[in-house]
Amino acid sequence: MTLPTATIEPRYFRDVIGHLPTGVTVVAGREPGTGSPAGLVVGTFQSLSLDPPLVTFSVAATSGSWPKVRAARHFSASVLSDGQHDVCHAMSSRGADKFAALNWHESIEGSPQIAGAHAWIDCAVVQELEGGDHVIVVAEVLRLQAGGGRPLIFHRGSLGGYREPTP
């Protein structure tokens, strides 16, 4: 892929792109061999195709957790609920055991699903595409289930809640 030469200052790019509100989703799997849970927060998770059912998200090439999840081939995406700020902070940190203080259960494939999430989507990785300094992941949806409550929202660098429209 040929990329244009970047002429936009990265901080400015982030500031303006940050005006696009996103959900906050934990992508997590079990590292083969050790069975240790691994995962990270992404704001780029979205649906890609209805038939076949596909989702996509992008991961920084520098992510330490993605290679572990990728190796598992399966992962669960937990769409975080309003109030799960602590989960977001833990899962967007680097290094230490991100899951130590979290409540989670296992998908059929053994992938960690965050307890109390707004929705869970169990997936299998089908493709990875080059996307600048990120990798675009395409995954097949195996099964999915909605939880209750409201979603956690990320907007202009802050976490907030979704407000129901007034009639």
Ligand SMILES: Cc1cc2nc3c(=O)[nH]c(=O)nc-3n(C[C@H](O)[C@H](O)[C@H](O)COP(=O)(O)O)c2cc1C
């Ligand atoms: C709200 C929010 C959205 C994020 N979205 C992404 C994303 O889409 N892709 C990504 O690679 N990192 C994203 N991050 C940053 C990663 O969560 C973070 O860099 C990662 O957890 C680092 O840990 P790792 O090296 O163990 O992967 C996001 C962080 C936050 C707080």
